[in-house]
Amino acid sequence: MKNQEGHDNSMNTLNRTTVSLLTCVVLFASFAYAQGEYGANDFRIKVDARGQVASFHDAVHRRERLVPTQPAPLVAVKKGDKTEEPSRAEFEKEPPLIRLHYEDCGVSLDIAVQETESHVSFEIIRAEPSDKVDAVIWGTVSCDHQQDGG
Structure with a gap:
């Protein structure tokens, strides 16, 4: 026609x-990635779809350092006396970005990721709505620090 x-x-x-x-x-x-993986020459960090650190791999000693039985939120948010871990995460490849969502308090954080040869940095670049966040808490990520023979 x-x-x-x-x-x-x-x-x-x-x-x-x-x-x-x-x-x-x-x-x-x-935003279709199920997890984010970031690293430097000596280590790799994986963050899963719930915003938890899922792996902290020591490339030098070829060992997983994350204690798997402990919760390991990348960032928790605090409002008043309530602390909340992320309920889900979304990942962008370029530029590297993690968006964490906190269902109970209705907050989302955008975290820029920068990888270098020696380290990885995470920087919160946006909190929405910002008036619902009094503080952020990085981690706690429990790692195995046993000495390696050699």
Whole structure:
């Protein structure tokens, strides 16, 4: 069927549908990672989909250092006397970003990640809504510090 200008309407509809679908795929793909993995020459850190540190791998000694029986939130938020761990996390690859969500208090944090040869830094760049956060608590992440023979 042709419109008043003589163009085929079915092709216009198909093009709009294709563009809409591609836009949704790109937006979803930017946050589609189940975990974030970051590291330097000597170690790798993994953060899972719940915002918990899932691994702290020592590349030098080829050992997992994270104590798996302990909770390890990357960041907890505090409002008044209540402290809440993240309920879920989303990850962006470029630029590296972790978005943590705290369901009970309705807060989200955006954390920029910077990796270098010697270290990884995490910086909170946004808290929304900021008036619902009195403080943030990094960790606690329990690690095994046993000496390695050699």
